[in-house]
Amino acid sequence: MSENSGSQTVRLVRSARQPLALTRLLKNLVRYKYFYMMLIPGLLYIAIFHYAPMFGLVIAFQDYQIFNGVWGSKFVGFDNFMYLFQAPQFITAMKNTFIISAYKIILGFPVPILLALLINEVRILIFKRSIQTILYLPHFLSWIVMSGLMFNFLSDQGPVNKLIKMMGEKAIYFFSDEVYFRSILVISDIWKEMGWNAIIYLAALTVVSQDLYEAAKMDGATRFQCMMKISLPSIMPIIMIMLLLRMGSVLNVGFEQVFNLYNPMLYGVGDIIDTYVYRIGVLENKFHISAAAGMFKSVIACIMVVTTYYFLEKVEDK
Structure with missing residues (x-):
């Protein structure tokens, strides 16, 4: 043929x-x-x-003017992006966003995994459910409520500074000192969300066959060895998926949290892209600049998702 x-x-x-x-x-x-x-x-x-x-x-x-609308505003090409990358405030906000996001991923991402593994080892059902409920509750508090609690807890007359004074040291003004602000953001975010984020890993652990644990115990494995050799590898695909999703929102470090906790004295370490967009878009009516910043965030998020997916795929193949 x-x-x-x-x-x-x-x-x-x-x-x-x-x-x-x-x-x-x-x-x-x-x-x-x-x-x-x-x-x-x-x-x-x-x-x-x-x-x-x-x-x-x-x-x-565009050089967008609200009264001219989309069709009547002048097209300026990439001038808005050039303005952003030449603006010192945006450069500072971008740097802070990456740093805070890196802290939250490196320090915060493993915490729900560890928490789920520990809760899974609890055998007393009532105690287990009580721990889960207590850890879930902070997730349902808004950042407005959380910020009020944080201000009271870390204020000059709060319990932390009272303990510091009892030790003979001077009070620390946490919300006016740049040294402590990022730590406050990361720790408060971990505390608020760790219980809720652990739900997915706990759900994944429930489908792990109990026969694997019984076989490991018959071979003399300890509970810690069962956790590291059976529980953790069993939820590794879920961990990869959650990491991939987390990298997609790498520039979303929590507008509500930062907006309710920071002040002008902390702009140098606490101002992020979202708060910068809010100020320049809503307060200064420069909607075209805020739109350019938002588009920049989306492009970076897309790049991070593709890169992370490629990396995880290579790791899985090995």
């Missing part, structure tokens, strides 16, 4: 398969029509609130 006749046969087979695939698709649509109808509200929500607003990204390339 010649090469031309062979390629012609392949095209005929493909053309014959297309109507079959279309027919199968239509049959599935009719058969599972109610399931597809249940998708409509979610798809509409995503389309209206996630994709439709993306049209507004065009103002990142």
Whole structure:
């Protein structure tokens, strides 16, 4: 058979398969029509609130004037991005964002994993459920409430400074000293979210076969060895997925947290991209600059997700 006749046969087979695939698709649509109808509200929500607003990204390339609108504003190309990268405040905010995010990932990401492993080892059911409930509660407190607690706890007359004074030392003004602010952000974020983030890992641990633990105990393994050799490897795929999702929001370090805790004296170490966007967009009405900063965040997030996925894929292959 010649090469031309062979390629012609392949095209005929493909053309014959297309109507079959279309027919199968239509049959599935009719058969599972109610399931597809249940998708409509979610798809509409995503389309209206996630994709439709993306049209507004065009103002990142305009000298946007609110009364002229999108169609009447002047197109300036990449001038807004050049303005950002030449603005000292934005450079400071970007540096702070990366530093705080790195602290939260390096110090905060392992904590829920460790917490889930420890809770999984608790055998007294009532005690286990009580610990879980206590650790979940801070997640449901807003950062407005949390900031009030933090201010009272670390104020001049708060319990921390009272203990410091009892030891003969001078009181520390935590919210006016740049040395302590990033530590406050990271520790408070870990404390607030560690219990809630541990839920996913606990759910993954529930599906681990108990036969593996019993076999390991018969071979003389301790509980710590079972945790490190069975529990941790069993949830490693979930850990990779959570790390991938976390890297996608690497520049989202918590606007509400920072906004409620910082003040102008702490801009040098606490000002982040989100608070910078708020000030320059909402307070100064420079919407085009804030749109450019937001688009920059999205591009970096996309790059981080792709890079992390590629890295995790290589690690998994090994």
